[in-house]
Amino acid sequence: MTDEQKKLITATVPILKENGVLLTTHFYKRMFTHNPELKNIFNMGNQQSGKQQTALAMAVLAYAENIANPMVLLPVVDRIGHKHTSLDIRPEHYIIVGNHLIESIKEVLGDPATPAIIDAWGVAYQQLAELMSGHEAKLYEQQTSKTYGWTGWRPFILGKKEAESAEITSFYLYPGDGGKVTPHLPGQYLSIRTFLKSLNLKQARQYSISSAPNEDYYRISVKREKGVNLDTNGLISNYLHDAVNEGDVLDLTAPAGNFVLTENTTAPIVLISGGVGLTPLMSMLQSLIAKDHENPITWIHGCRNKSVHAFKDHLDYITTTKSNVKQHTFYNVITPEDKENGILEGYLDINTIPELPKDPDTNYFICGPSAFITRQYQDLQAKGIDKKLIFFEEFGPQVLQMN
Structure with a gap:
């Protein structure tokens, strides 16, 4: 890419800031019109909510702003690459996306989209596609090089279905071929694909693994969604609750x-979760215990009330049998019994917890709704916690920017 082309890309930054979501909305509409088969890959729920359009607009803007040195975006490339491999995205998909993105730039920008700018964006997209697909090729290779690893969609059998609360149910998934599974890294997720009759489409959804790493099965713990007009994400979650039974087959990556x-890691760990955001942190906690982690582990959780508090009995058992594990639980509304048992009233507020680890190397992991993550992140930084020690997982397309 020439210096002149980089300057042209940089010159489009103000336009992208003002019209980025307009561009990406047009892009998706155009792509699904010409290539409707891609609706089976893209999350239609995130399309409906607008989160995917916003996330893509932010990604395109970030790429344009860093066109002189796109390697600074490697952490973002890695996060997106994991999502793409979980959906079995391949290099040929980048060709289709690139064609529609360039045409959308022409159609949305109009006269400002000069031939020189279009040529520059064509080269820029090719550079990005090579960066992304190259990184994803390495991720695919890592998957197949692991013991019992695989790529693509693999059939799994639901071996057990177990209620964890009034809203959350766990699903134990075993390989349909009777084989083993590659142990996950605590905090990772699975993609599950199913056919939705209401959309006449296959749709995939990511669910955090809530079990400790092992070679026999994966466990996901899914919240039932309520409401009249559920998006695709809620439809899939409720489909698992209502229509999938023990012995049924599901496709997983x-x-x-x-x-x-x-x-x-040997550092002290603080796990902060809101609602169903506790699922990846459960895997982390169980893994730490299995490895006899000696430093303090602090579990902080917030939810509406006891009835929706998943894994409560198991967490109580852990904290009573492991001297280095402490928990602090917040319910929006508490009963006298809750208060006697040490439950705190209101929304989770780390400022009310005096027993947080004092070690400056403590690692903090946050998972929950976007607003929840933002508040915890800001409160931790206000306490002087280095942002490099704060990690968070936002379900769905990442739109939070906390740099």
Whole structure:
């Protein structure tokens, strides 16, 4: 890519800031019109909510702003690469996307989209596609090089279905071929694909693995969604609750995601979760216990009330049998019994917890709704916690920017 082309890309940054979502909305509409088969790959729920359009607009803008040195975006490339491999995205998909993106730039920008700018964006997209597909090729290779690893969609059998609360149910998934599974990294997720009759489409959804790493099965713990007009994500979650029974087959891709415990960490750990956001942190906690983690582990969780508090009995058992594990639980509304048992009232507020670890190397992991993550992240930074020690997982397309 020439210096002149980089300057042309940089010159489009103000336009992308003002019209980025307009561009990406047009792009998706155009692509699905010409290539409707891709609706089986893209999450139609995120399309309906607008989160995917916003996330793509932010990604395109970030790429344009860093066109002189796109390697600074490697952490983002890695996160997106994990998501793409979990959906079995391949290099040929980049060709289709690139064609529609360039045509959308022409159609949305109009006269400002000069031939020189279009040529520059063509080269820029090719550079990005090579960066992304190259990184994803390495991720695919890593998957197949693992013991019992695989790529693509693999059939799994639901071996057990177990209620964890009034809303959350766990699903134990075993390989349909009777084989083994590659142990996941604590914090990773699976993609599950199913056919939705209401859309006449196959749709995939990511669910965090809530079990400790093992070679026999994966466990996901799914919240039932309520409401009249559920998007695709809610439809799939409720489909698992209502229509999938023990013995049924589901297609899965291998574990993915980079929201994971630092390998061989010995630092104190604080796990902060809101609602169903506790699922990846359960895997982390169980893994730490299995490895006899000696430093303090602090579990902080918030939910509406006891009836929706998943894994409560198991967490109570852990904290009573492991002297280095402490838990602090917040319910929006508490009963006298809750208060006697040490439950705190209101929304989770780390400022009310005096027993947080004092070690400056403590690692903090946050998972929950976007607003929840934002508040916890900001409160931790206000306490002087280095942002490099704060990790978070936002379900769905990442739109939070906390740099």
